[in-house]
Amino acid sequence: MMQNILFGFIAKYISLTDEEKNALLSLDLFHSVKKGTVLLKEGQKSKESYFILNGCIRTYYIIDGEEKTTAFYTEMEVLTPPSVIRKTPSEYYVSCTEDTILTISNSDMEAEINSKFPKFEIMCRILSEELLAKQRIDFDEFKTSSPEERYLNLLQKRPDLIQRVPQHQLASYLGIKPQSLSRLRARIIEKKN
Amino acid sequence: MMQNILFGFIAKYISLTDEEKNALLSLDLFHSVKKGTVLLKEGQKSKESYFILNGCIRTYYIIDGEEKTTAFYTEMEVLTPPSVIRKTPSEYYVSCTEDTILTISNSDMEAEINSKFPKFEIMCRILSEELLAKQRIDFDEFKTSSPEERYLNLLQKRPDLIQRVPQHQLASYLGIKPQSLSRLRARIIEKKN
Numbered sequence: 001m002m003q004n005i006l007f008g009f010i011a012k013y014i015s016l017t018d019e020e021k022n023a024l025l026s027l028d029l030f031h032s033v034k035k036g037t038v039l040l041k042e043g044q045k046s047k048e049s050y051f052i053l054n055g056c057i058r059t060y061y062i063i064d065g066e067e068k069t070t071a072f073y074t075e076m077e078v079l080t081p082p083s084v085i086r087k088t089p090s091e092y093y094v095s096c097t098e099d100t101i102l103t104i105s106n107s108d109m110e111a112e113i114n115s116k117f118p119k120f121e122i123m124c125r126i127l128s129e130e131l132l133a134k135q136r137i138d139f140d141e142f143k144t145s146s147p148e149e150r151y152l153n154l155l156q157k158r159p160d161l162i163q164r165v166p167q168h169q170l171a172s173y174l175g176i177k178p179q180s181l182s183r184l185r186a187r188i189i190e191k192k193n
Numbered sequence: 194m195m196q197n198i199l200f201g202f203i204a205k206y207i208s209l210t211d212e213e214k215n216a217l218l219s220l221d222l223f224h225s226v227k228k229g230t231v232l233l234k235e236g237q238k239s240k241e242s243y244f245i246l247n248g249c250i251r252t253y254y255i256i257d258g259e260e261k262t263t264a265f266y267t268e269m270e271v272l273t274p275p276s277v278i279r280k281t282p283s284e285y286y287v288s289c290t291e292d293t294i295l296t297i298s299n300s301d302m303e304a305e306i307n308s309k310f311p312k313f314e315i316m317c318r319i320l321s322e323e324l325l326a327k328q329r330i331d332f333d334e335f336k337t338s339s340p341e342e343r344y345l346n347l348l349q350k351r352p353d354l355i356q357r358v359p360q361h362q363l364a365s366y367l368g369i370k371p372q373s374l375s376r377l378r379a380r381i382i383e384k385k386n
Contacts (some may be wrong), residue, residue, distance in 0.1 A: 061337055072331045082326035091330065121314055128321035130315065133275035137284065139332045144254055144261045175336050187271050 002030050002101060004054050009051070009076060013123040027113075029103040032106060033096050039104075040081060040094040041057055045126055047106040049080040055100025059092045060172075069172040072097070078127065097165055146186055147176040155188075194247050195223050195294060199225040200286040202269060204245070213310055220306075222296040226289050232297075233274060240299040248293025249357060252285045253365075265290070265354060271320065290358055333377040340369040341377055348381075354385040 003025065010016060016024075030053075033039070040046050042062065050057060052073050059079070060069045070092065073079045083090040084087060084107060114121045151174055155162060162170065171181040195220065200304075203209060225247075226232070230254060233239050235255065243250060246287065251261045252272070261381065268271045268382060276283040283309050307314040334346060342365055364374040 006200075028326070042253035059333075060335065063337055069335045070336050080322070080325075082329050085322045085326040092333070093244070109380045118311060118314075121311075121318055123316055125321060128276045128318060129273070129327055132273075133278040134319055135325065135328055136275050136334065139328065139335070140252075140254065140263045140285070143263050143366075144256055 005053050005076075006051070006103060010123065012182070013126055014119045018120075018193050023095050023113065023117070027105065029105055030101070031104050032101050033099070035096055035099050037100075038092050038093060038095045040092075042091065042093055043089045045087075045089055046081065046084055047108060048079065049084060049107070050094070051078050051103040052104075053101045053103065054098060055095055055098045055102065057100060057102070058169060058173075059094050060095050060169075067169075067172065069169040072173065073166075073167060074161070097169070099124055100123065134187070142175065147174060147180060150174045151176070151181070151184055152188070169188065194212065194386075198246050198269075198376045199244070199296060203316065204237055206319055207312045213312075213347050216310070218304065220298070220302055222298055223294070225294050225299050226292070228289055230293075231286060231288045233283050237282065238280075238282055239274065239277055240301060242271065242277060242298050242300070242303070243287070245269065246272050246294045246296065246298040248289060248291045250287055250293060250295070251290050251358070251362060252287050253362075254285050260360040260362075260365065265358060265362075265366065267354070267357075268346075271324065290362070296358075337366065340367060340373060343367045344369070344374070344377055345381070 003168060006024070006029070007016065011109065039057065040048070046087065050073070052075055054075060056072055056074045057079065058069050058073070059071045060083070061069045062068075064172075071079075079094070081090055081092070081094065082088075101187045110120075110124070114124065145153060154174065167181060171178040174181065176184070199216060199217070199222070200209065232250065233241070234244065243266070245268055247268060249265055249267045250272065251262050251336075252264045252274070253260045255261075264272075272287070274283055274285070274287065302319070303313075303317070309315065335343065338346060347367065358366075360374060361371045364371040367374065370379070
């Protein structure tokens, strides 16, 4: 079942032969991890990328003893940490906010697949460009919006996220103090009634 | 001279044969544009990417009649607007904050080059991944920093930018009100003395 989700995702970019599918299946990509599992720690060297089949992971920094959540990745989203691309120690932590089923691939594995099947190279290029575009728009929206606009924007674009992640992580992700987020939510609910 | 800068940049990723260099040179890539030139407007459809050889361009939105600057691109930096990747009308404006020499390529041209010379495909993949990593770190730093920390961070990482772009654009880029940026600068200069 999980295989079909992965192959469905890939099919948006390239069409795979049975040989290519089997090459992927031989890689032991699929993992099931419990809520709270830390996949990557600050300072750790890693070659791993994640593709979420079911569940949710988040990235966070610990600054002056406080967690600062910067991103969430849910179903059909891909995360290659910057430190994996740059071959440096990780700047941040990655952990599971839910029980999560995901693929974990590593960059050596990817290099081998890409050189054996050049169409994977093309998929990686297109996917990276798409992620770059999406992240740019997210960043620009963050820069040009007030905290209230950011919350309303998320409510429209990702209502599921507001339900499924803890409020203090959501506040941090939106660049708002937790108390301000509570007030903001109360104000919005009041307006609706 | 400008050709050598371009080839020097490419050489960090792939090595080019004379045939490949000539294919690039036949494309009329090099342009010289005056300060103030608008390269892309909000709502416009475009296939163009920019690589800055000398000068500076910026991206900005016009929101409620006010310009909001979100990014600057200077020497050796590449910009492919999200709308070019997504084939949608542009979300923002791109203009030159200085007289600028740059290459302008278009996505049809790139597709042709990539299919003729697969090593360009590899370069585009690596470059996109690097840009994705850099942009993620920039975004995370923006989210987890106070306005003062953002300014100090820029002072350390890109002192040239602080000198070469107008203060109101810089304030907007840092997500600070122009008056707050003036106060912040005054405070920092005071501390130094």
